[in-house]
Amino acid sequence: MNLFGKPAKVLLLLLISGSSYAQQQNTITVHAAKDKTTISKYIYSHFAEHLGRCVYGGFYVGDTSKIPNTNGVRNDIVAALKKMKIPSLRWPGGCFADTYHWKDGIGPKDKRPALVNKWWGGVTEDNSFGTHDFLNMCELLGTDPYLAGNIGSGTVQELADWVQYVGSDNKNPMADLRRENGRDKPWSVRFWGVGNEAWGCGGNMTPEYYSNEFRKYSTFMTGDKLFRIASGANSADYHWTETLMKNIPSHLMEGVALHHYSVIEWNKKGPAVKFTDDQYFRTMKSALFMEELVTKHSAIMDKYDPQKKIALVVDEWGGWYDVEDGTNPGFLYQQNTMRDALIAGVTLNIFNNHADRVRMANLAQAINVLQAVILTDKEKMILTPTYHIMEMYNVHQDATLLPVEVSTKDYVFGNEKLPAVSVSASVDKAGVTHITLTNIDPKNAQDIDINLEGSAFKGVTGRILTSKSLQDHNTFEVPDKLKPVAFKDASVKAGKLKVKLPAISIVVLELKK
Numbered sequence: 186m187n188l189f190g191k192p193a194k195v196l197l198l199l200l201i202s203g204s205s206y207a208q209q210q211n212t213i214t215v216h217a218a219k220d221k222t223t224i225s226k227y228i229y230s231h232f233a234e235h236l237g238r239c240v241y242g243g244f245y246v247g248d249t250s251k252i253p254n255t256n257g258v259r260n261d262i263v264a265a266l267k268k269m270k271i272p273s274l275r276w277p278g279g280c281f282a283d284t285y286h287w288k289d290g291i292g293p294k295d296k297r298p299a300l301v302n303k304w305w306g307g308v309t310e311d312n313s314f315g316t317h318d319f320l321n322m323c324e325l326l327g328t329d330p331y332l333a334g335n336i337g338s339g340t341v342q343e344l345a346d347w348v349q350y351v352g353s354d355n356k357n358p359m360a361d362l363r364r365e366n367g368r369d370k371p372w373s374v375r376f377w378g379v380g381n382e383a384w385g386c387g388g389n390m391t392p393e394y395y396s397n398e399f400r401k402y403s404t405f406m407t408g409d410k411l412f413r414i415a416s417g418a419n420s421a422d423y424h425w426t427e428t429l430m431k432n433i434p435s436h437l438m439e440g441v442a443l444h445h446y447s448v449i450e451w452n453k454k455g456p457a458v459k460f461t462d463d464q465y466f467r468t469m470k471s472a473l474f475m476e477e478l479v480t481k482h483s484a485i486m487d488k489y490d491p492q493k494k495i496a497l498v499v500d501e502w503g504g505w506y507d508v509e510d511g512t513n514p515g516f517l518y519q520q521n522t523m524r525d526a527l528i529a530g531v532t533l534n535i536f537n538n539h540a541d542r543v544r545m546a547n548l549a550q551a552i553n554v555l556q557a558v559i560l561t562d563k564e565k566m567i568l569t570p571t572y573h574i575m576e577m578y579n580v581h582q583d584a585t586l587l588p589v590e591v592s593t594k595d596y597v598f599g600n601e602k603l604p605a606v607s608v609s610a611s612v613d614k615a616g617v618t619h620i621t622l623t624n625i626d627p628k629n630a631q632d633i634d635i636n637l638e639g640s641a642f643k644g645v646t647g648r649i650l651t652s653k654s655l656q657d658h659n660t661f662e663v664p665d666k667l668k669p670v671a672f673k674d675a676s677v678k679a680g681k682l683k684v685k686l687p688a689i690s691i692v693v694l695e696l697k698k
């Protein structure tokens with residue numbers, strides 16, 4: 186229950202529906218939190234698949250590389266991700282996960298088998314980056330690992346063994362094998378995916394069949410406080426979520442996944458940089474569809490789990506476009522523009538506002554693949570606009586959600602429209618209130634009145650990421666074209682906050698008492 190005496194779900198529906206179209210002014214009310222929903226830091230998680238140059242050449246260059254590294258992991262990447270704050274990292278896939286046999290990636294590197302990466306570009310996978318490499322890298326990054334288990338082509342025993350190998354401190358064959366491979370202490374691995382996209386590349390299963398498989402695999406995964414995540418729906422496949430929630434007992438499952446990419450059409454994705462106004466509108470429409478998706482999947486989950494014990498885990502999201510010219514089509518390498526910054530801004534606001542059910546989300550993917558936060562070219566590295574949004578929004582990690590009511594002007598395109606402004610707000614453990622705002626309208630600035638309930642604020646500071654053109658991006662030649670700067674167009678008078686958001690902008694505000 187919450188300040189309006191309604192279940193959080195109903196409040197969210199009321200508040201979010203207030204953000205829909207046909208409003209002619211921008212008014213936001215930030216309510217004082219009475220129901221103490223925490224915005225899980227894991228909403229700000231990431232994903233690293235053995236795909237293209239995400240792992241090899243991205244995170245990992247090997248310990249003989251001239252690029253400064255720690256046990257083969259690039260030092261520049263570690264520093265950048267730590268600054269951004271990366272609470273969890275999902276690995277090794279994606280589709281790759283259901284072809285991955287973890288025992289191929291342990292022991293001496295020269296003895297590991299080389300295989301063909303069936304899903305991504307048909308390149309050789311030499312298994313030089315395996316379980317120890319990944320989990321040690323997570324320790325370097327200070328991030329909690331999320332391992333995606335193979336149920337498509339693996340076995341129950343294989344997954345049960347992996348859990349023991351990484352996490353058991355007892356005397357048993359798997360823990361002993363880990364010790365033989367040089368790691369005495371177990372790692373702490375809480376998050377486990379039980380397959381990936383079981384409806385597609387993970388085995389083309391029906392939800393009924395997958396539910397039974399999940400029950401079996403989950404039963405034999407033993408460890409302390411495991412968080413077992415079921416392979417979830419493809420976008421609006423509500424039947425998938427309903428079937429899992431109905432058929433899987435709650436003591437076997439801690440999370441249900443959902444995948445949704447902001448894509449125009451799967452066979453007509455359009456370019457990452459030279460996109461048209463129409464393509465921009467359609468991408469943002471697809472990104473904003475996340476609001477409907479999490480609302481409807483959550484409503485189904487509420488039927489079976491009214492106490493919200495099971496998390497909705499959006500473990501793949503982001504913009505997906507055509508690959509850059511001249512790159513391997515199986516590597517999914519794309520540039521990252523202000524459009525991507527706006528996708529990140531609106532999506533993270535949606536997740537924050539649904540934090541009662543969405544308790545983890547993983548942007549796809551961290552480096553050099555899809556909506557990456559970092560791009561590399563040999564020894565060079567650039568931070569993308571999406572990186573900057575993840576960094577600006579990290580103030581919400583583990584903060585208390587402040588519910589918002591929104592009336593927004595429309596961003597009109599042809600006969601269609603989308604809400605121009607999106608917002609979320611929180612108060613952190615030190616009592617500091619933050620508000621994140623986006624304006625997706627490419628032409629019009631937005632004057633916004635924000636009513637602040639509960640506390641008297643005297644001042645405000647802020648940071649903004651903006652640019653003249655949606656297509657603007659950072660390059661290896663001009664790496665800092667886009668970066669956050671101080672925001673001056675916000676002021677507090679008589680408890681009211683007035684903000685002017687430029688077109689194409691994302692802002693984080695910090696309120697001073």
Ligand code: AHR
Nearest residue numbers: 278279280281381382549
């Ligand atoms: O992120 C790229 C791919 O998209 C993943 O491997 C798969 O799970 C999804 O279809």
